[in-house]
Amino acid sequence: MATTHGKSVHRPPGDRTRICETTPAPEGRRERHGWRAVLRRDRVLLLLGVPGLALMLLFHYVPLLGNVIAFKDYQPYLGIWDSPWTGLKNFEVIVNGDQQFLNALENTLIITVLQVVIIFPAPIALALLLNSLLSERLKRIVQSVLYLPHFLSWVVVVAVFQQLLGDAGLLNTFLRQHELGTVNLIGEPQYFKSLLVSQVMWKDTGWATILFLAALSRIDTTLYEASAVDGASRMRQLWHVTLPGLRSIIILLLILRLGDVLSVGFEQIVLQQAPVGAEASEVLDTYVYNNGVLGGSWGVSTAVGLVKGLVGVALVLGANKLAHRFGERGIYQK
CATH class of the missing domain: 1.10.3720.10 (MetI-like)
Structure with a gap:
């Protein structure tokens, strides 16, 4: 008997085949792993977008704080x-x-x-x-x-x-x-x-x-x-x-x-x-x-x-x- 992710799997005596079936990871863990994989996969594109995002924040969103002058x-x-x-x-x-x-x-x-x-x-x-x-x-x-x-x-x-x-x-x-x-x-x-x-x-x-x-x-x-x-x-x-x-x-x-x-x-x-x-x-x-x-x-x-x-x-x-x-x-x- 072998265990995979905390669950027991029964197999006949003498069976030395490798157990490949695994129970799915918890939903939260799989989602976090998925986001990390996406970020790692698209890291080059995300880095290319950083200058544009910085310019937008600097010239479009930060100046919004100056609207306090209206009061x-x-x-x-x-x-x-x-x-x-x-x-x-x-x-x-x-x-x-x-x-x-x-x-x-x-x-x-x-x-x-x-x-x-x-x-x-x-x-x-x-x-x-x-x-x-x-x-x-x-x-x-x-x-x-x-x-x-x-x-x-x-x-x-x-x-x-x-x-x-x-x-x-x-x-x-x-x-x-x-x-x-x-x-x-x-x-x-x-x-x-x-x-x-x-x-x-x-x-x-x-x-x-x-x-x-x-x-x-x-x-x-x-x-x-x-x-x-x-x-x-x-x-x-x-x-x-x-x-x-x-x-x-x-x-x-x-x-x-x-x-x-x-x-x-x-x-x-x-x-x-x-x-x-x-x-x-x-x-x-x-x-x-x-x-x-x-x-x-x-x-x-x-x-x-x-x-x-x-x-x-x-x-x-x-x-x-x-x-x-x-x-x-x-x-x-x-």
Whole structure:
């Protein structure tokens, strides 16, 4: 009689075969061993991820501690901890409806609606158009051309638009040469929001199509063949096969977009704010910068930024819960 893990195993006399059957280890012990094995197996990949994780902690999570300034009368020469507490006084600019704040909020909401309505569907339409190209070589060439603007900084993008649409740009030079008058699209407040939307669309639409093209490649081609046999037209296939295949990624990206719903492009706007004035161009991000960094109202600016972040979190959580109710995965499971 032999024992394995505390249990007796009977075998005939003279049987010298080695006992290979063992009782399973306790659940907790096996799970701990499994985690150690996974960590040991993936140690190289985990070590490669350490610098990125450190940068995220350093520049995204550690600065969150500075939100305590929203509840203080922050003075740089006193420091964060020695500055006097003011409670919720810095939030009065939001509650009482300061005119400058309301103007920034209105501009932010208008630009956000324009970006969600116009810019968000643009990569979907572009991905569908690219996917319809029969020539793979032509498709790769078009994709490469459309991706390039994403790698340009906003300084370069703004300079390109000024050279094309500014008062002394290519368009007005052509109009002057043919005595057709001039149209100054750069620097006019009434065109500013449309200008922002067009710049974002030109810069980022091509890059955003990557996810939708990847999702399109995962749709089973037999679904198209079956629908074609049933007599479905191209529009019917688009509505009943393609769009349902893209639904999960569309909902995911839309939920993530809601997290940045009050962030509409700080660098892009700051570079073009001076010619059009604050009334047409001030948004919440530039409000925080102009009043905090430049104006010295650190507490008020931090309070506005804190509320903006909390609104983004609330929108993401609410939209994700709504997606779960409609049977979608969202950004995380229940």
